[in-house]
Amino acid sequence: MAILVTGGAGYIGSHMVWSLLDAGEDVVVVDRLSTGFRWAVAPAARFYLGDVGDEAVLKQIFAENDIEAIIHFAGSVVVPDSVADPLGYYANNTGNTRVLLSAAVKAGIDKFIFSSTAAIYGTPDAPLPVAETAPLRPENPYGQSKLMSEIMLRDTARAHDFRYVALRYFNVAGADLLGRTGQSTVRSTHLMKVACEAALGKRRSVEVFGTDYATADGTGVRDYIHVSDLVLAHLNSLDYLRRGGATLTANCGYGRGYSVLEVLRAVQKVSDTKITIEYRPRREGDAAFVVADATLARSVLGWTPRHDDLKTIVATTLDWERHLFQDDATDIDGLRRRLAASSF
């Protein structure tokens, strides 16, 4: 039987596909390539170009493959875009997830792993690790769209023979340690990627949004989790569901935070460069401190992270940035040549 990975051409999904293949799984990918790249999909996976909201595509996939479980990454992920285009975000993240869930139930697929986000907590009440039981108060349509999907999952599991694990990711960063994939998102706004681009001269400077937070150095604190550890939590979730585990919602983070300035210092140290920093006012909607209490993932899923080290996160992000070609992100042969010639 095969695992269907939606959004498998994207940043996190492409790592998932490699890890599943490494573990000997049979993998099918569906992606509409809105932000993902065909070249990012490991060649051994069967690829369908299509939308998870398109019932005909799903029907074809389920007819041509014996799907055991679905890992659902496909979605729109840019918070400010969700404020500008809420209906587009609800359509893709909530509406299309509904279509996928409905097709899964009809096809008798009873295991589902979902990409949720710490954004559904909004601003935590206190600068303490946030547990799954904390109030859910998303502050933007992106977070709302994911919360609505979590609610659909909950109700689907109550009504049907269907179990799921919803993983609430904190700040995902880093790249595959073998250099096979990484974050290739065009115009990313994520701090780790932006800082590494600046270190390599792809950007003139890094803006630090806010220096007056109630944190040790005044800048925002986040829980940066290496993408390979995040993907491991999905493998653990798959095992858990296969063993008959009950529906679960779990945070994915390391349980400790780094400030913006600590991240920038780490990037400068690992890259041996000096980054030009521009201090700016706070970015709207940013919380001071967002760190996971991931006790549940460790205890119930048996998740044991292997790369809980800021230097590794920075080094793998830098390595991937060095290998990314700048002009033509559709140049798959060019990327393969560069990867083949690389030292990974």
Ligand SMILES: NC(=O)c1ccc[n+]([C@@H]2O[C@H](COP(=O)([O-])OP(=O)(O)OC[C@H]3O[C@@H](n4cnc5c(N)ncnc54)[C@H](O)[C@@H]3O)[C@@H](O)[C@H]2O)c1
């Ligand atoms: N990156 C993070 O820090 C982070 C944090 C929390 C949650 N998440 C969630 O993880 C998932 C993956 O995020 P990512 O960072 O890899 O983003 P990404 O943009 O790199 O990947 C998303 C992939 O889904 C595809 N896609 C989007 N809509 C689709 C649709 N309707 N049908 C088929 N394919 C579609 C895109 O082409 C892309 O390949 C998302 O659901 C996101 O909300 C990401």
Ligand SMILES: O=c1ccn([C@@H]2O[C@H](COP(=O)(O)OP(=O)(O)O[C@H]3O[C@H](CO)[C@H](O)[C@H](O)[C@H]3O)[C@@H](O)[C@H]2O)c(=O)[nH]1
């Ligand atoms: O150029 C930048 C970019 C970010 N930051 C700061 O760096 C920290 C991290 O910001 P990111 O944009 O990298 O990530 P966010 O914490 O804003 O959000 C990310 O993590 C969330 C979960 O906590 C959601 O999943 C969301 O989708 C994802 O973008 C914040 O304090 C932010 O203010 C800067 O100072 N300068």
